[in-house]
Amino acid sequence: MLMACSPPKMALGSPSFRRSASGMPRIRMFARPVPVSVGPMLRELKKECDTPVPVLRRVAEAMAADMRAGLAVDGGSDLKMILSYVHSLPTGDEKGLFYALDLGGTNFRVLRVQLGGKDDRVIATEFEQVTIPQELMFGTSEELFDFIALKLTNFAANEGGKFHLSSGRMREIGFTFSFPVRQTSIDSGILIKWTKGFAVSGTAGKDVVACLNEAMVRRGLDMRVSALVNDTVGTLAGARYWDDDVMVAVILGTGTNACYVERTDAIPKLNGHAPSSGTTIINTEWGAFSTGLPLTEFDRDMDAASINPGEQIYEKTISGMYLGEIVRRVLVKMSKDGELFGRQSPEKLHTPFTLRTPDLCKMQNDSSSDLLAVGAVLYDVAGIESEVGAREVVVDICDTIARRGGRLAGAGIVGILQKMEEDSSGLIFGKRTVVAMDGGLYENYTQYRDYLHEAVADLLGPELCRNVVIEHSKDGSGIGAALLAASNSKYDHDF
Numbered sequence: 001m002l003m004a005c006s007p008p009k010m011a012l013g014s015p016s017f018r019r020s021a022s023g024m025p026r027i028r029m030f031a032r033p034v035p036v037s038v039g040p041m042l043r044e045l046k047k048e049c050d051t052p053v054p055v056l057r058r059v060a061e062a063m064a065a066d067m068r069a070g071l072a073v074d075g076g077s078d079l080k081m082i083l084s085y086v087h088s089l090p091t092g093d094e095k096g097l098f099y100a101l102d103l104g105g106t107n108f109r110v111l112r113v114q115l116g117g118k119d120d121r122v123i124a125t126e127f128e129q130v131t132i133p134q135e136l137m138f139g140t141s142e143e144l145f146d147f148i149a150l151k152l153t154n155f156a157a158n159e160g161g162k163f164h165l166s167s168g169r170m171r172e173i174g175f176t177f178s179f180p181v182r183q184t185s186i187d188s189g190i191l192i193k194w195t196k197g198f199a200v201s202g203t204a205g206k207d208v209v210a211c212l213n214e215a216m217v218r219r220g221l222d223m224r225v226s227a228l229v230n231d232t233v234g235t236l237a238g239a240r241y242w243d244d245d246v247m248v249a250v251i252l253g254t255g256t257n258a259c260y261v262e263r264t265d266a267i268p269k270l271n272g273h274a275p276s277s278g279t280t281i282i283n284t285e286w287g288a289f290s291t292g293l294p295l296t297e298f299d300r301d302m303d304a305a306s307i308n309p310g311e312q313i314y315e316k317t318i319s320g321m322y323l324g325e326i327v328r329r330v331l332v333k334m335s336k337d338g339e340l341f342g343r344q345s346p347e348k349l350h351t352p353f354t355l356r357t358p359d360l361c362k363m364q365n366d367s368s369s370d371l372l373a374v375g376a377v378l379y380d381v382a383g384i385e386s387e388v389g390a391r392e393v394v395v396d397i398c399d400t401i402a403r404r405g406g407r408l409a410g411a412g413i414v415g416i417l418q419k420m421e422e423d424s425s426g427l428i429f430g431k432r433t434v435v436a437m438d439g440g441l442y443e444n445y446t447q448y449r450d451y452l453h454e455a456v457a458d459l460l461g462p463e464l465c466r467n468v469v470i471e472h473s474k475d476g477s478g479i480g481a482a483l484l485a486a487s488n489s490k491y492d493h494d495f
C-alpha cells in the first residue's frame, strides 16, 4: 500500500513508555505520528461494522424466520432449535436435597442445594470447582467419567449441616453438559462430538448420562442423573425459580447461546408428540445463525482459519472467544499496511488469539489521558511500543468491534421476543417479560453490555422497552440444573 505524503496527524508531546529491564515503564517524550493512511482504514472498518436500526431490524427478523424454519423440520435452518425435554419449569415449591454437575470447559463445578419450598426457598447451598487434568481431556471416556465420579464421591462425603436426604432415596443430580448432544429424553442424550479442546475417546455416539451413571455405580456412589440440561436451559430454570416472568435465557461468555419457552403447538417437528403442559424449552443453538450480519474481511479470514469454517458465524461475531481475535486481525493489517505502530513489525501480534477479549475491555476502560493501560496491554501482549495517537486508534477499533457485537446480540434477543409475540399476541409485549443473561462477556464488558441494551431499546422503542427486563442471572445454571433434577425426580414428590 502507498503511504500518504500529506502531513501526518501529530500526537505532539504525548509521552509513551518503554519497559526497562525491571519491568517499570520509562517515559519517552517524543511523538510519532499516526500515519494518515490509518484514517481511511478505520473509517472503512467502522462503515462495514455499522449496525444502524434497519440492519438490526433485518437481523431480528431473520432470527425470527430462522427460528420458525428450525421448528418446522430438523435441518430446516442454521438454527437447530433443539428440544430440551424440559416441559415444566421450577415453581418455587421444590423441596429436598439435590445435586448439580456443570461440565462445559476446563473446569467443572459440583453443587448441592437444600430446597425448602415456597417459603424457605434455598435453605443452603455449597459448591466446589475442580480443574480437569489436561491428560484427561485426551484420555478415554471411562477415565474422564471415573475422575468426575471420584470428585462427586468426595464432595458428597462432606454433606452435613443443613443438608439431608429423605430416607430411602438416592441422591439425584442435574447434569449441565455444554457440548453438542442429541437429547432423547430429559435424562439421556447422545454426544455428537467433543468441542472446546476436548478429545476424549469413546464418548461420541454414546449417552453421556449412561457414561456418568455407570461411573458412579463403579465408584459405589448412591447418586443418579435425573436431568440432562444445556447451560442456557439451566440458566432459564434458575432464573424462573425467582421470577415467573422469565421467558428467555441468553449466555454470552466464551461462546453464546439462547433458549426460550415455546408453545408446543408452534413446533411442527414434534409431530404430535407434544407434552401435556403445552409448553417446552427450546435450545436455539443460535451461535450458528448467519443471516444478514455485517461482516468484514477480518471476520471472513478468521472464519477460514478456524477449526469450523462456515459454522457458528453469529458466535464468531458476538462472543468472547472471538472479539479479541477480530481486533488483533485489524491491528495486524493496520500495522502492516498503515504503519499504525511506525516501523515496528510486531511479530507476537501475528500469533492468533494473543489478544483476548478481556484485553479489549481493559483498554476501553482506560481513562488516563495518555492511555497508559492501552500502552501496557499492547506492550505486554505483543511487545508493541505505542504513541498516544495509535492507542486512541486501538481503542476506537475495540469499540467498533464491541459495539457491533453487543448490538447484534441485542438484535438477536429482539428476534426471539418478536417471534414469540407474533405467535401469541400480547404474550411478550403486553406484560412484563424477563430475559435472563449470564456469561463472563455480558458480566464484565460494560461497554458491550451497554451496546446490547441500546440496540434492544432502539428496536423496541420506549413503550415496549418498559416491559422487557434484561436481568443478569449470575451462575444461575448450576442451581437451575439442581431444580430440574428436583422437578424430574424419580421419586413421588409433594410439590
Ligand code: ADP
Binding pocket: 104, 105, 252, 253, 254, 255, 319, 320, 321, 357, 358, 359, 361, 362, 438, 439, 440, 441, 444, 445
Ligand atoms: P464460559 O463461557 O467459558 O462458560 P464464562 O461465562 O465465565 O465462561 O465466560 C468467560 C468468557 O467471558 C471469557 O472467555 C471471555 O471471553 C469473557 N470475559 C471474561 N472476562 C471478561 C472481561 N473482563 N471483559 C470482556 N470479556 C470477558
Ligand code: MG
Binding pocket: 104, 231, 253
Ligand atoms: Mg459457561
